[in-house]
Amino acid sequence: MAILLGILRPLQALLDHVLRLGRALAIVAIALMVACILLQVFMRYVLNNALPWPEEAARFLMLWMTGLIAPSAYRRGGFVAIDMLAAFLPRGLGAALSLALLLLSGAVLVLGLQLGLKHVTSGWLFASSSLRVPMEWIGMKGFKIKLAWMYLSLYTGMILLLAVNVELVLRSLIAMLGHENRLRPMMDAELRVE
Known part of the structure:
Protein backbone atom coordinates (compact mmCIF):
# COMPACT_ATOMS: atom_id res chain seq x y z
CA MET A 1 0.00 0.00 0.00
CA ALA A 2 2.83 2.41 0.86
CA ILE A 3 4.30 1.90 -2.62
CA LEU A 4 1.02 2.78 -4.34
CA LEU A 5 0.54 5.85 -2.14
CA GLY A 6 4.19 6.81 -2.65
CA ILE A 7 3.66 6.83 -6.41
CA LEU A 8 0.22 8.46 -6.27
CA ARG A 9 0.95 11.44 -4.01
CA PRO A 10 3.68 13.13 -6.12
CA LEU A 11 1.83 12.31 -9.34
CA GLN A 12 -1.37 13.80 -7.95
CA ALA A 13 0.43 16.93 -6.74
CA LEU A 14 2.12 17.36 -10.12
CA LEU A 15 -1.16 16.89 -11.99
CA ASP A 16 -2.94 19.34 -9.69
CA HIS A 17 -0.54 22.07 -10.79
CA VAL A 18 0.01 21.07 -14.43
CA LEU A 19 -3.71 20.69 -15.12
CA ARG A 20 -4.49 24.03 -13.46
CA LEU A 21 -1.98 25.65 -15.82
CA GLY A 22 -3.47 23.69 -18.73
CA ARG A 23 -6.96 24.96 -17.91
CA ALA A 24 -5.72 28.55 -17.75
CA LEU A 25 -3.93 28.21 -21.10
CA ALA A 26 -7.02 26.55 -22.61
CA ILE A 27 -9.12 29.54 -21.54
CA VAL A 28 -6.63 31.87 -23.25
CA ALA A 29 -6.66 29.66 -26.36
CA ILE A 30 -10.46 29.67 -26.64
CA ALA A 31 -10.59 33.44 -26.12
CA LEU A 32 -8.01 33.95 -28.88
CA MET A 33 -9.87 31.46 -31.08
CA VAL A 34 -13.11 33.44 -30.71
CA ALA A 35 -11.21 36.67 -31.46
CA CYS A 36 -9.80 35.14 -34.67
CA ILE A 37 -13.24 33.95 -35.77
CA LEU A 38 -14.86 37.31 -35.03
CA LEU A 39 -12.08 39.10 -36.92
CA GLN A 40 -12.64 36.86 -39.92
CA VAL A 41 -16.42 37.39 -39.83
CA PHE A 42 -15.91 41.16 -39.63
CA MET A 43 -13.36 41.20 -42.44
CA ARG A 44 -15.39 38.91 -44.71
CA TYR A 45 -18.92 40.22 -44.21
CA VAL A 46 -18.43 43.85 -43.21
CA LEU A 47 -15.32 44.87 -45.17
CA ASN A 48 -15.78 42.20 -47.88
CA ASN A 49 -12.07 41.34 -47.68
CA ALA A 50 -11.39 37.94 -46.06
CA LEU A 51 -8.00 37.37 -44.46
CA PRO A 52 -6.07 34.18 -45.30
CA TRP A 53 -4.93 33.25 -41.77
CA PRO A 54 -7.73 33.50 -39.13
CA GLU A 55 -9.39 30.17 -39.95
CA GLU A 56 -6.16 28.24 -39.63
CA ALA A 57 -5.20 30.20 -36.52
CA ALA A 58 -8.58 29.33 -34.96
CA ARG A 59 -8.03 25.65 -35.80
CA PHE A 60 -4.54 25.80 -34.29
CA LEU A 61 -5.92 27.35 -31.08
CA MET A 62 -8.80 24.86 -30.95
CA LEU A 63 -6.37 21.94 -31.08
CA TRP A 64 -4.26 23.41 -28.26
CA MET A 65 -7.39 24.14 -26.21
CA THR A 66 -8.51 20.53 -26.65
CA GLY A 67 -5.11 19.06 -25.79
CA LEU A 68 -4.87 21.17 -22.64
CA ILE A 69 -8.44 20.82 -21.31
CA ALA A 70 -9.19 17.16 -22.11
CA PRO A 71 -7.01 15.77 -19.27
CA SER A 72 -8.89 17.90 -16.71
CA ALA A 73 -12.21 16.69 -18.10
CA TYR A 74 -11.01 13.07 -17.91
CA ARG A 75 -9.82 13.52 -14.34
CA ARG A 76 -13.13 15.07 -13.30
CA GLY A 77 -15.23 12.36 -14.97
CA GLY A 78 -16.42 14.75 -17.65
CA PHE A 79 -16.22 12.36 -20.59
CA VAL A 80 -19.25 10.42 -21.73
CA ALA A 81 -19.39 7.16 -19.80
CA ILE A 82 -21.75 4.26 -19.61
CA ASP A 83 -21.53 3.30 -15.97
CA MET A 84 -24.94 1.68 -15.41
CA LEU A 85 -23.49 -1.83 -15.40
CA ALA A 86 -20.84 -0.98 -12.80
CA ALA A 87 -23.53 0.66 -10.63
CA PHE A 88 -25.72 -2.47 -10.71
CA LEU A 89 -22.89 -4.88 -9.92
CA PRO A 90 -21.77 -5.58 -6.35
CA ARG A 91 -19.27 -2.97 -5.12
CA GLY A 92 -16.14 -5.11 -5.57
CA LEU A 93 -17.13 -6.37 -8.99
CA GLY A 94 -18.11 -2.86 -10.14
CA ALA A 95 -14.74 -1.54 -8.96
CA ALA A 96 -12.95 -4.34 -10.82
CA LEU A 97 -14.89 -3.52 -14.00
CA SER A 98 -14.00 0.18 -13.64
CA LEU A 99 -10.34 -0.73 -13.16
CA ALA A 100 -10.42 -2.98 -16.24
CA LEU A 101 -11.90 -0.14 -18.28
CA LEU A 102 -9.23 2.26 -17.00
CA LEU A 103 -6.52 -0.21 -18.00
CA LEU A 104 -8.10 -0.61 -21.45
CA SER A 105 -8.21 3.19 -21.78
CA GLY A 106 -4.55 3.31 -20.79
CA ALA A 107 -3.66 0.83 -23.54
CA VAL A 108 -5.51 2.95 -26.10
CA LEU A 109 -3.70 6.08 -24.84
CA VAL A 110 -0.31 4.37 -25.16
CA LEU A 111 -1.15 3.48 -28.76
CA GLY A 112 -2.32 7.06 -29.38
CA LEU A 113 0.92 8.34 -27.87
CA GLN A 114 2.99 6.23 -30.26
CA LEU A 115 0.96 7.34 -33.28
CA GLY A 116 1.06 10.95 -32.10
CA LEU A 117 4.84 10.93 -31.84
CA LYS A 118 5.13 9.71 -35.44
CA HIS A 119 2.73 12.44 -36.52
CA VAL A 120 4.68 15.17 -34.71
CA THR A 121 8.03 14.05 -36.11
CA SER A 122 6.66 14.08 -39.67
CA GLY A 123 5.05 17.49 -39.05
CA TRP A 124 8.43 19.21 -39.08
CA LEU A 125 8.59 18.53 -42.83
CA PHE A 126 5.52 20.64 -43.65
CA ALA A 127 4.66 24.26 -42.98
CA SER A 128 1.27 25.88 -42.56
CA SER A 129 -0.29 27.26 -45.71
CA SER A 130 -1.21 30.60 -44.15
CA LEU A 131 0.20 30.95 -40.63
CA ARG A 132 3.48 32.75 -40.57
CA VAL A 133 5.53 34.68 -38.03
CA PRO A 134 6.33 38.13 -39.44
CA MET A 135 9.89 38.96 -38.40
CA GLU A 136 10.45 41.74 -40.91
CA TRP A 137 9.73 44.42 -38.30
CA ILE A 138 12.93 43.45 -36.50
CA GLY A 139 14.99 43.12 -39.67
CA MET A 140 14.74 39.33 -40.04
CA LYS A 141 13.01 37.13 -42.58
CA GLY A 142 9.54 35.86 -41.58
CA PHE A 143 8.76 32.15 -41.57
CA LYS A 144 5.75 29.87 -41.82
CA ILE A 145 4.77 27.86 -38.76
CA LYS A 146 5.53 24.15 -38.99
CA LEU A 147 2.53 21.83 -38.73
CA ALA A 148 4.33 19.92 -35.98
CA TRP A 149 3.38 22.73 -33.57
CA MET A 150 -0.25 21.97 -34.31
CA TYR A 151 0.21 18.21 -33.96
CA LEU A 152 2.15 18.71 -30.74
CA SER A 153 -1.03 19.93 -29.06
CA LEU A 154 -2.70 16.54 -29.34
CA TYR A 155 0.49 14.70 -28.42
CA THR A 156 0.72 16.87 -25.28
CA GLY A 157 -2.90 16.06 -24.55
CA MET A 158 -2.17 12.33 -24.90
CA ILE A 159 0.74 12.55 -22.46
CA LEU A 160 -1.42 14.36 -19.92
CA LEU A 161 -4.35 11.98 -20.46
CA LEU A 162 -2.04 9.02 -19.88
CA ALA A 163 -0.71 10.60 -16.67
CA VAL A 164 -4.29 11.15 -15.47
CA ASN A 165 -5.11 7.56 -16.41
CA VAL A 166 -2.21 6.28 -14.29
CA GLU A 167 -3.45 8.42 -11.39
CA LEU A 168 -7.00 7.06 -11.74
CA VAL A 169 -5.71 3.47 -11.91
CA LEU A 170 -3.67 3.99 -8.73
CA ARG A 171 -6.65 5.58 -6.95
CA SER A 172 -8.86 2.71 -8.07
CA LEU A 173 -6.39 0.09 -6.86
CA ILE A 174 -6.02 1.78 -3.46
CA ALA A 175 -9.80 2.03 -3.10
CA GLU A 190 -15.44 20.09 -6.17
CA LEU A 191 -15.92 20.58 -9.92
CA ARG A 192 -16.33 16.86 -10.56
CA VAL A 193 -19.06 15.94 -13.04
CA GLU A 194 -21.37 13.20 -11.87
Missing part, protein backbone atom coordinates in the same frame (compact mmCIF):
# COMPACT_ATOMS: atom_id res chain seq x y z
CA MET A 176 -10.23 -1.64 -4.08
CA LEU A 177 -7.73 -2.64 -1.40
CA GLY A 178 -9.91 -0.90 1.19
CA HIS A 179 -7.77 2.17 1.81
CA GLU A 180 -10.02 4.77 0.22
CA ASN A 181 -9.82 6.86 3.39
CA ARG A 182 -6.07 7.37 2.76
CA LEU A 183 -6.69 9.00 -0.62
CA ARG A 184 -6.24 12.75 -0.71
CA PRO A 185 -9.06 14.54 -2.57
CA MET A 186 -8.08 15.90 -5.95
CA MET A 187 -7.73 19.68 -6.07
CA ASP A 188 -10.52 20.04 -8.59
CA ALA A 189 -12.83 17.46 -7.02
Whole structure:
Protein backbone atom coordinates (compact mmCIF):
# COMPACT_ATOMS: atom_id res chain seq x y z
CA MET A 1 0.00 0.00 0.00
CA ALA A 2 2.83 2.41 0.86
CA ILE A 3 4.30 1.90 -2.62
CA LEU A 4 1.02 2.78 -4.34
CA LEU A 5 0.54 5.85 -2.14
CA GLY A 6 4.19 6.81 -2.65
CA ILE A 7 3.66 6.83 -6.41
CA LEU A 8 0.22 8.46 -6.27
CA ARG A 9 0.95 11.44 -4.01
CA PRO A 10 3.68 13.13 -6.12
CA LEU A 11 1.83 12.31 -9.34
CA GLN A 12 -1.37 13.80 -7.95
CA ALA A 13 0.43 16.93 -6.74
CA LEU A 14 2.12 17.36 -10.12
CA LEU A 15 -1.16 16.89 -11.99
CA ASP A 16 -2.94 19.34 -9.69
CA HIS A 17 -0.54 22.07 -10.79
CA VAL A 18 0.01 21.07 -14.43
CA LEU A 19 -3.71 20.69 -15.12
CA ARG A 20 -4.49 24.03 -13.46
CA LEU A 21 -1.98 25.65 -15.82
CA GLY A 22 -3.47 23.69 -18.73
CA ARG A 23 -6.96 24.96 -17.91
CA ALA A 24 -5.72 28.55 -17.75
CA LEU A 25 -3.93 28.21 -21.10
CA ALA A 26 -7.02 26.55 -22.61
CA ILE A 27 -9.12 29.54 -21.54
CA VAL A 28 -6.63 31.87 -23.25
CA ALA A 29 -6.66 29.66 -26.36
CA ILE A 30 -10.46 29.67 -26.64
CA ALA A 31 -10.59 33.44 -26.12
CA LEU A 32 -8.01 33.95 -28.88
CA MET A 33 -9.87 31.46 -31.08
CA VAL A 34 -13.11 33.44 -30.71
CA ALA A 35 -11.21 36.67 -31.46
CA CYS A 36 -9.80 35.14 -34.67
CA ILE A 37 -13.24 33.95 -35.77
CA LEU A 38 -14.86 37.31 -35.03
CA LEU A 39 -12.08 39.10 -36.92
CA GLN A 40 -12.64 36.86 -39.92
CA VAL A 41 -16.42 37.39 -39.83
CA PHE A 42 -15.91 41.16 -39.63
CA MET A 43 -13.36 41.20 -42.44
CA ARG A 44 -15.39 38.91 -44.71
CA TYR A 45 -18.92 40.22 -44.21
CA VAL A 46 -18.43 43.85 -43.21
CA LEU A 47 -15.32 44.87 -45.17
CA ASN A 48 -15.78 42.20 -47.88
CA ASN A 49 -12.07 41.34 -47.68
CA ALA A 50 -11.39 37.94 -46.06
CA LEU A 51 -8.00 37.37 -44.46
CA PRO A 52 -6.07 34.18 -45.30
CA TRP A 53 -4.93 33.25 -41.77
CA PRO A 54 -7.73 33.50 -39.13
CA GLU A 55 -9.39 30.17 -39.95
CA GLU A 56 -6.16 28.24 -39.63
CA ALA A 57 -5.20 30.20 -36.52
CA ALA A 58 -8.58 29.33 -34.96
CA ARG A 59 -8.03 25.65 -35.80
CA PHE A 60 -4.54 25.80 -34.29
CA LEU A 61 -5.92 27.35 -31.08
CA MET A 62 -8.80 24.86 -30.95
CA LEU A 63 -6.37 21.94 -31.08
CA TRP A 64 -4.26 23.41 -28.26
CA MET A 65 -7.39 24.14 -26.21
CA THR A 66 -8.51 20.53 -26.65
CA GLY A 67 -5.11 19.06 -25.79
CA LEU A 68 -4.87 21.17 -22.64
CA ILE A 69 -8.44 20.82 -21.31
CA ALA A 70 -9.19 17.16 -22.11
CA PRO A 71 -7.01 15.77 -19.27
CA SER A 72 -8.89 17.90 -16.71
CA ALA A 73 -12.21 16.69 -18.10
CA TYR A 74 -11.01 13.07 -17.91
CA ARG A 75 -9.82 13.52 -14.34
CA ARG A 76 -13.13 15.07 -13.30
CA GLY A 77 -15.23 12.36 -14.97
CA GLY A 78 -16.42 14.75 -17.65
CA PHE A 79 -16.22 12.36 -20.59
CA VAL A 80 -19.25 10.42 -21.73
CA ALA A 81 -19.39 7.16 -19.80
CA ILE A 82 -21.75 4.26 -19.61
CA ASP A 83 -21.53 3.30 -15.97
CA MET A 84 -24.94 1.68 -15.41
CA LEU A 85 -23.49 -1.83 -15.40
CA ALA A 86 -20.84 -0.98 -12.80
CA ALA A 87 -23.53 0.66 -10.63
CA PHE A 88 -25.72 -2.47 -10.71
CA LEU A 89 -22.89 -4.88 -9.92
CA PRO A 90 -21.77 -5.58 -6.35
CA ARG A 91 -19.27 -2.97 -5.12
CA GLY A 92 -16.14 -5.11 -5.57
CA LEU A 93 -17.13 -6.37 -8.99
CA GLY A 94 -18.11 -2.86 -10.14
CA ALA A 95 -14.74 -1.54 -8.96
CA ALA A 96 -12.95 -4.34 -10.82
CA LEU A 97 -14.89 -3.52 -14.00
CA SER A 98 -14.00 0.18 -13.64
CA LEU A 99 -10.34 -0.73 -13.16
CA ALA A 100 -10.42 -2.98 -16.24
CA LEU A 101 -11.90 -0.14 -18.28
CA LEU A 102 -9.23 2.26 -17.00
CA LEU A 103 -6.52 -0.21 -18.00
CA LEU A 104 -8.10 -0.61 -21.45
CA SER A 105 -8.21 3.19 -21.78
CA GLY A 106 -4.55 3.31 -20.79
CA ALA A 107 -3.66 0.83 -23.54
CA VAL A 108 -5.51 2.95 -26.10
CA LEU A 109 -3.70 6.08 -24.84
CA VAL A 110 -0.31 4.37 -25.16
CA LEU A 111 -1.15 3.48 -28.76
CA GLY A 112 -2.32 7.06 -29.38
CA LEU A 113 0.92 8.34 -27.87
CA GLN A 114 2.99 6.23 -30.26
CA LEU A 115 0.96 7.34 -33.28
CA GLY A 116 1.06 10.95 -32.10
CA LEU A 117 4.84 10.93 -31.84
CA LYS A 118 5.13 9.71 -35.44
CA HIS A 119 2.73 12.44 -36.52
CA VAL A 120 4.68 15.17 -34.71
CA THR A 121 8.03 14.05 -36.11
CA SER A 122 6.66 14.08 -39.67
CA GLY A 123 5.05 17.49 -39.05
CA TRP A 124 8.43 19.21 -39.08
CA LEU A 125 8.59 18.53 -42.83
CA PHE A 126 5.52 20.64 -43.65
CA ALA A 127 4.66 24.26 -42.98
CA SER A 128 1.27 25.88 -42.56
CA SER A 129 -0.29 27.26 -45.71
CA SER A 130 -1.21 30.60 -44.15
CA LEU A 131 0.20 30.95 -40.63
CA ARG A 132 3.48 32.75 -40.57
CA VAL A 133 5.53 34.68 -38.03
CA PRO A 134 6.33 38.13 -39.44
CA MET A 135 9.89 38.96 -38.40
CA GLU A 136 10.45 41.74 -40.91
CA TRP A 137 9.73 44.42 -38.30
CA ILE A 138 12.93 43.45 -36.50
CA GLY A 139 14.99 43.12 -39.67
CA MET A 140 14.74 39.33 -40.04
CA LYS A 141 13.01 37.13 -42.58
CA GLY A 142 9.54 35.86 -41.58
CA PHE A 143 8.76 32.15 -41.57
CA LYS A 144 5.75 29.87 -41.82
CA ILE A 145 4.77 27.86 -38.76
CA LYS A 146 5.53 24.15 -38.99
CA LEU A 147 2.53 21.83 -38.73
CA ALA A 148 4.33 19.92 -35.98
CA TRP A 149 3.38 22.73 -33.57
CA MET A 150 -0.25 21.97 -34.31
CA TYR A 151 0.21 18.21 -33.96
CA LEU A 152 2.15 18.71 -30.74
CA SER A 153 -1.03 19.93 -29.06
CA LEU A 154 -2.70 16.54 -29.34
CA TYR A 155 0.49 14.70 -28.42
CA THR A 156 0.72 16.87 -25.28
CA GLY A 157 -2.90 16.06 -24.55
CA MET A 158 -2.17 12.33 -24.90
CA ILE A 159 0.74 12.55 -22.46
CA LEU A 160 -1.42 14.36 -19.92
CA LEU A 161 -4.35 11.98 -20.46
CA LEU A 162 -2.04 9.02 -19.88
CA ALA A 163 -0.71 10.60 -16.67
CA VAL A 164 -4.29 11.15 -15.47
CA ASN A 165 -5.11 7.56 -16.41
CA VAL A 166 -2.21 6.28 -14.29
CA GLU A 167 -3.45 8.42 -11.39
CA LEU A 168 -7.00 7.06 -11.74
CA VAL A 169 -5.71 3.47 -11.91
CA LEU A 170 -3.67 3.99 -8.73
CA ARG A 171 -6.65 5.58 -6.95
CA SER A 172 -8.86 2.71 -8.07
CA LEU A 173 -6.39 0.09 -6.86
CA ILE A 174 -6.02 1.78 -3.46
CA ALA A 175 -9.80 2.03 -3.10
CA MET A 176 -10.23 -1.64 -4.08
CA LEU A 177 -7.73 -2.64 -1.40
CA GLY A 178 -9.91 -0.90 1.19
CA HIS A 179 -7.77 2.17 1.81
CA GLU A 180 -10.02 4.77 0.22
CA ASN A 181 -9.82 6.86 3.39
CA ARG A 182 -6.07 7.37 2.76
CA LEU A 183 -6.69 9.00 -0.62
CA ARG A 184 -6.24 12.75 -0.71
CA PRO A 185 -9.06 14.54 -2.57
CA MET A 186 -8.08 15.90 -5.95
CA MET A 187 -7.73 19.68 -6.07
CA ASP A 188 -10.52 20.04 -8.59
CA ALA A 189 -12.83 17.46 -7.02
CA GLU A 190 -15.44 20.09 -6.17
CA LEU A 191 -15.92 20.58 -9.92
CA ARG A 192 -16.33 16.86 -10.56
CA VAL A 193 -19.06 15.94 -13.04
CA GLU A 194 -21.37 13.20 -11.87
